[in-house]
Amino acid sequence: xxxxxxxxxxxxxxxxxxxxxxxxxxxxxxxxxxxxxxxxxxxxxxxxxxxxxxxxxxxxxxxxxxxxxxxxxxxxxxxxxxxxxxxxxxxxxxxxxxxxxxxxxxxxxxxxxxxxxxxxxxxxxxxxxxxxxxxxxxxx
Amino acid sequence: xxxxxxxxxxxxxxxxxxxxxxxxxxxxxxxxxxxxxxxxxxxxxxxxxxxxxxxxxxxxxxxxxxxxxxxxxxxxxxxxxxxxxxxxxxxxxxxxxxxxxxxxxxxxxxxxxxxxxxxxxxxxxxxxxxxxxxxxxxxxxxxxxxxxxxxxx
Numbered sequence: 045x046x047x048x049x050x051x052x053x054x055x056x057x058x059x060x061x062x063x064x065x066x067x068x069x070x071x072x073x074x075x076x077x078x079x080x081x082x083x084x085x086x087x088x089x090x091x092x093x094x095x096x097x098x099x100x101x102x103x104x105x106x107x108x109x110x111x112x113x114x115x116x117x118x119x120x121x122x123x124x125x126x127x128x129x130x131x132x133x134x135x136x137x138x139x140x141x142x143x144x145x146x147x148x149x150x151x152x153x154x155x156x157x158x159x160x161x162x163x164x165x166x167x168x169x170x171x172x173x174x175x176x177x178x179x180x181x182x183x184x
Numbered sequence: 185x186x187x188x189x190x191x192x193x194x195x196x197x198x199x200x201x202x203x204x205x206x207x208x209x210x211x212x213x214x215x216x217x218x219x220x221x222x223x224x225x226x227x228x229x230x231x232x233x234x235x236x237x238x239x240x241x242x243x244x245x246x247x248x249x250x251x252x253x254x255x256x257x258x259x260x261x262x263x264x265x266x267x268x269x270x271x272x273x274x275x276x277x278x279x280x281x282x283x284x285x286x287x288x289x290x291x292x293x294x295x296x297x298x299x300x301x302x303x304x305x306x307x308x309x310x311x312x313x314x315x316x317x318x319x320x321x322x323x324x325x326x327x328x329x330x331x332x333x334x335x336x337x
Binding site: 046047048049073074075076078079080086088089090091093094095098103104105106107108109110111112114116119135138139144145146147150151153154155157158159161162165 | 188192195199203204205206208209210211212213214215216217218219220221223228231232233234240242243244246264265266267269277280282284286288298304305307316319320323324327328331
């Protein structure tokens with residue numbers, strides 16, 4: 045079976061370029077290389093395959109992003125259905141280290157914070173609106 | 185730059201970095217601009233005797249520079265909380281290499297990693313905060329853990 049890692053010389057031969065050309069690709073961030081031992085850099089074969097695909101103009105197929113149109117209330121309700129807690133309660137318990145530090149819980153913590161930041165943005169908008177109304181009453 | 189544009193640009197940056205390492209996005213990115221949140225997932229199939237690996241990136245950003253100066257400003261926004269998760273091979277916490285950025289942790293662990301081979305409660309201080317550096321780190325972990333002896337050495 046082929047080795048999963050290639051030396052700089054092997055990559056140069058494969059691409060038909062000089063070893064200095066390979067080092068340039070690496071230093072410019074176009075071809076990842078790692079250091080497995082003191083014996084120098086190695087290029088993962090999978091990253092060379094990806095590089096050659098890009099050279100051939102075969103870029104990644106990207107599914108279009110899903111941009112959320114849910115309201116804050118809908119997002120909060122979904123969070124509470126999933127966790128049984130409000131974002132504020134979740135954040136409070138997360139900060140107190142009461143949840144396992146798993147990847148799933150970390151993602152929930154990121155969602156909770158996002159909802160709280162969204163809420164603050166809404167509250168600021170509401171405060172500004174109330175401030176405007178107070179000014180209009182005073183003027184009248 | 186508006187948050188939606190920023191998150192799209194951030195996602196595009198991740199796509200570029202992931203593509204360098206032959207990962208493919210298999211599900212659409214999730215963007216919540218009102219909450220400053222981005223999530224994306226990419227997979228690299230098993231190849232050359234190595235494991236299938238899935239990268240799961242989740243980030244919450246805020247507009248403006250970091251008032252505490254803890255995180256760099258990127259296009260007028262700073263990172264509030266993030267998790268960059270690499271599931272290497274089998275399911276399970278010990279088969280994952282994860283970087284978390286979390287201000288709710290003590291200062292020395294605000295950026296911490298959950299190392300491959302350790303359970304979830306294991307945290308080590310980390311300094312990485314850029315996708316390029318982390319992906320290189322993950323690739324090195326895969327190399328050392330999954331290919332301890334490779335005839336290319």
